[in-house]
Amino acid sequence: xxxxxxxxxxxxxxxxxxxxxxxxxxxxxxxxxxxxxxxxxxxxxxxxxxxxxxxxxxxxxxxxxxxxxxxxxxxxxxxxxxxxxxxxxxxxxxxxxxxxxxxxxxxxxxxxxxxxxxxxxxxxxxxxxxxxxxxxxxxxxxxxxxxxxxxxxxxxxxxxxxxxxxxxxxxxxxxxxxxxxxxxxxxxxxxxxxxxxxxxxxxxxxxxxxxxxxxxxxxxxxxxxxxxxxxxxxxxxxxxxxxxxxxxxxxxxxxxxxxxxxxxxxxxxxxxxxxxxxxxxxxxxxxxxxxxxxxxxxxxxxxxxxxxxxxxxxxxxxxxxxxxxxxxxxxxxxxxxxxxxxxxxxxxxxxxxxxxxxxxxxxxxxxxxxxxxxxxxxxxxxxxxxxxxxxxxxxxxxxxxxxxxxxxxxxxxxxxxxx
Numbered sequence: 001x002x003x004x005x006x007x008x009x010x011x012x013x014x015x016x017x018x019x020x021x022x023x024x025x026x027x028x029x030x031x032x033x034x035x036x037x038x039x040x041x042x043x044x045x046x047x048x049x050x051x052x053x054x055x056x057x058x059x060x061x062x063x064x065x066x067x068x069x070x071x072x073x074x075x076x077x078x079x080x081x082x083x084x085x086x087x088x089x090x091x092x093x094x095x096x097x098x099x100x101x102x103x104x105x106x107x108x109x110x111x112x113x114x115x116x117x118x119x120x121x122x123x124x125x126x127x128x129x130x131x132x133x134x135x136x137x138x139x140x141x142x143x144x145x146x147x148x149x150x151x152x153x154x155x156x157x158x159x160x161x162x163x164x165x166x167x168x169x170x171x172x173x174x175x176x177x178x179x180x181x182x183x184x185x186x187x188x189x190x191x192x193x194x195x196x197x198x199x200x201x202x203x204x205x206x207x208x209x210x211x212x213x214x215x216x217x218x219x220x221x222x223x224x225x226x227x228x229x230x231x232x233x234x235x236x237x238x239x240x241x242x243x244x245x246x247x248x249x250x251x252x253x254x255x256x257x258x259x260x261x262x263x264x265x266x267x268x269x270x271x272x273x274x275x276x277x278x279x280x281x282x283x284x285x286x287x288x289x290x291x292x293x294x295x296x297x298x299x300x301x302x303x304x305x306x307x308x309x310x311x312x313x314x315x316x317x318x319x320x321x322x323x324x325x326x327x328x329x330x331x332x333x334x335x336x337x338x339x340x341x342x343x344x345x346x347x348x349x350x351x352x353x354x355x356x357x358x359x360x361x362x363x364x365x366x367x368x369x370x371x372x373x374x375x376x377x378x379x380x381x382x383x384x385x386x387x388x389x390x391x392x393x394x395x396x397x398x399x400x401x402x403x404x405x406x407x408x409x410x411x412x413x414x415x416x417x418x419x
Contacts, residue, residue, distance in 0.1 A: 270288045
């Protein structure tokens with residue numbers, strides 16, 4: 001055993017042995033705390049920042065930096081020697097990691113020689129087994145050189161167009177591992193009630209690829225991360241994504257659109273969107289239940305939105321043809337000479353279809369169709385019989401507008417009349 005004066009570890013300058021022959025008890029020179037393991041635990045006490053070790057409250061800052069620098073240097077040297085790190089070098093993540101480490105250079109050298117001797121004696125089968133069992137270690141460089149998940153998924157789709165994905169024949173165990181992973185993922189979807197078409201989203205493939213690149217041992221995201229942390233990051237990402245749209249709006253001009261609709265709670269909501277050559281961008285949604293029929297209030301709301309987008313960028317404002325919206329559009333044209341109010345084409349078509357049913361003969365046909373439809377769908381026996389004779393076809397054919405649905409339903413009834 002070497003004497004204390006010959007030891008190169010700086011921790012020996014700021015801690016001492018409680019008992020001369022006991023290397024597992026060190027007392028801090030600053031606060032007097034006794035560490036019950038070894039000199040490395042004493043260094044953690046001086047450096048601070050370890051979860052399971054109390055930091056020294058009286059340790060000077062220059063001593064703390066010296067200890068941290070020395071620890072980092074030793075860890076780098078070990079990685080260069082291609083040695084497996086001792087448990088004490090892994091930030092003491094578990095209380096059961098009782099691997100003692102003597103920082104004496106002589107002892108380290110002896111351990112290295114013993115390690116090399118043991119490895120060389122069992123280089124055959126033991127080496128191949130360890131390689132197959134231990135996962136590949138990843139370092140900080142993997143963060144920068146790991147391929148982008150979106151690019152990986154896109155290249156895979158381009159290469160496998162029209163071809164079935166094949167599993168490497170040299171690794172048959174991957175087939176079982178994938179089957180287990182898919183089973184677990186599908187079970188989670190069933191448990192959470194997630195729609196099946198979620199796997200068709202563009203973001204699904206990159207998510208799976210990113211998890212696979214991390215490898216075994218990934219901790220799942222917490223409720224707080226999904227609800228707060230990542231949500232804020234995603235909002236920032238979308239804002240950065242919208243910068244290109246904002247630049248195009250200023251360069252080419254844009255159209256603002258106000259789309260009113262009613263939710264399940266009978267609230268009148270207005271979605272505001274901006275359209276430019278780059279595409280349509282959703283901006284915000286406003287609850288206009290209290291003033292949806294007030295032209296002056298709607299004008300103030302639209303005017304506020306135009307100011308938010310930039311009045312010099314807005315070329316036209318598009319709304320439906322409701323009386324309040326028409327009045328608000330006229331007010332906007334009076335205030336901004338360069339701006340035009342334009343009625344929504346889809347809403348105009350819907351109004352045209354509504355007016356068609358005001359023709360007496362068509363109105364009578366429409367009422368009869370409603371009566372027949374209601375009678376059939378209120379009689380389960382009759383409904384089942386009709387489905388049996390019409391190859392399970394329904395009389396209702398949903399469409400994006402209410403009156404288009406009415407026309408399509410009448411057309412479907414006419415088609416089934418001859419059956």
